[in-house]
Amino acid sequence: MSDHLNFHFTVDGDNFVSAGQASVQVKKNLRELGLSPDVIRKVSIAMYEGEINMVIHAHGGTADVNVYEDRIEIILDDEGPGIKDVELALQEGYSTASDSVRSLGFGAGMGLPNMKRYSDDMRIDTTVGVGTKITMTIRL
Amino acid sequence: MNSYRHSVVLDEDKCTGCTTCIRRCPTEAIRILNGKADIDTDRCIDCGECIRICPHKAKKAMCSKFEHYTHYKWKVALPAPALFGQFNGLEDIDDVLQGLIDIGFDEVYEVAKAAEQVTAYTRLYLKTDHIKKPVISSACPVISRLISLRFPYLKDNILPIMPPMEIAAMSAKQKAIREHPELKPEEIGVFFISPCAAKVSYIRNGYSGFKSNVDVVISMSDIYFLLLSAMKRGNPPTVGSQTGMIGIGWASSGGEATALLNDNYLSADGIENCIQVLETIENGNIPPQLEFVELNACIGGCVGGVMTIENPFIAKTRLQTVRRYLPVSRNFLSPEMNFVPPEFVTDDMPEYKPITRLSDSMGESMRMMSQIQQLKEALPGIDCGACGSPTCRAFAEDTVRGLVKGDRCCVVLQNAEKKTEAKADEGN
């Protein structure tokens, strides 16, 4: 066995119905690993928001959750439009979501700020026209 | 550590091991062992899905028989409001209450009355500072147990007020003791007339060591015909209902929530819907102003309980008819009341039980999880259930946990056989 566990998910773009399923599965796995409710909640919120962002802003992508003995790493990788101004995107309330997406209850501009809040470390690598890769770490 | 006593039981003679129930269990608590369904009591939440789905009627809810309890000198019936939806053409609830007297009860205390009190106190509770919102109803024990097993983060959201049944039981017992000083407390029997198995389990276990005031639980369906024939006699009611629309409304999904006169509520019914709602609340993806969440494990609410007779939607319609001329509520608080009295507050809240944990040690759990992943890769992924586990993933997990021997996948065996045959053919 390698030094960590990997849970890999393909996040279907534009499928709002299945959006959030990866985070449900991850929660189940983390409960089996015996992690504390607090950690599970942090991971699930961070993961859920990232998953939804990939669906509504980037036509889907992949999600990887790597569990190490001392930390959990969540990597969300997409080939979407990229984020022009990361500073701005991280501000609470900033959103470029379309009206149709907003009518579904998304687009409050709280996703990225929450991902930052619930993880101990978050790195955003993004290139306009190429894609976005977000790496979040939650320490155990 | 099977300390939780459940109320869903198997009739071994009727079970054919058909695997229908294992795939429908929302907590994956059932396996087929030695050809029969076997429920893991740690995982079971008493939702009753397997009772509903079993094509051979092999699963039953365990209850007591009314006839067996002749030793109580004073018997009080506690009808759940769903009972009033079971009778065709019922005009007046009093007829049902009288029917209960006619079949041998000495007194009736309506759970719906206590429900109206809970409504009034919940309105007060929602105004309390520093409480975790949304507040989640404590009335359906399936939901509370589910939260304790799967949504630990939400356990502090549960309404800390005793469920109506328990308040009714407490009040009924106190009343009988007060009014009948000639009786010893143990001679007074409080009988809850239950729509479901979950209430039976709750009464037997509580969540963390409590003693219910309910002495005996009888099933709605068990006394149904007895009650029906008593009601047909048409004795004029000597007892009068003490509930209004609100109390009766608690029998159907949405009744508890709408009674709060607060628009920021959500109500959902059916166990799968409830699970989805809880997942969403846990992810934080809910309207921030949401104040109250009512969840009923049964479709339609308690009128959909496994011990009811009538289809939940028909029962609901009947209740609407019965409610029509009732006052909104008959149990108001005095205006100066501004807190929930301590005797209605419960400290028996569900505790988080990490029952699905693979091992006590994180390192060992990780090793086991890795084995599960590897094993699962080798399985066909069609979740056929023939091995006795609900999914291929669950079979992999059961194998790694040592619960089953990992060679029971018939698809893998068949494929291996085919390969050997093909090899033999090549040799020819």
Ligand SMILES: Nc1ncnc2c1ncn2[C@@H]1O[C@H](COP(=O)(O)OP(=O)(O)OP(=O)(O)O)[C@@H](O)[C@H]1O
């Ligand atoms: N994976 C992504 N690819 C491209 N743009 C993104 C991605 N994730 C976020 N963004 C941009 O950053 C903005 C802010 O994201 P954030 O998640 O904070 O808010 P939102 O998704 O618009 O609304 P909410 O998350 O509250 O529903 C988005 O509106 C979008 O323009």
Ligand code: SF4
């Ligand atoms: S549904 Fe379950 S309990 Fe009923 S016969 Fe099939 S295996 Fe047995």
Ligand code: SF4
């Ligand atoms: S919804 Fe009502 S009848 Fe169904 S399990 Fe819950 S308490 Fe029992």
Ligand SMILES: [Mg+2]
């Ligand atoms: Mg977002």
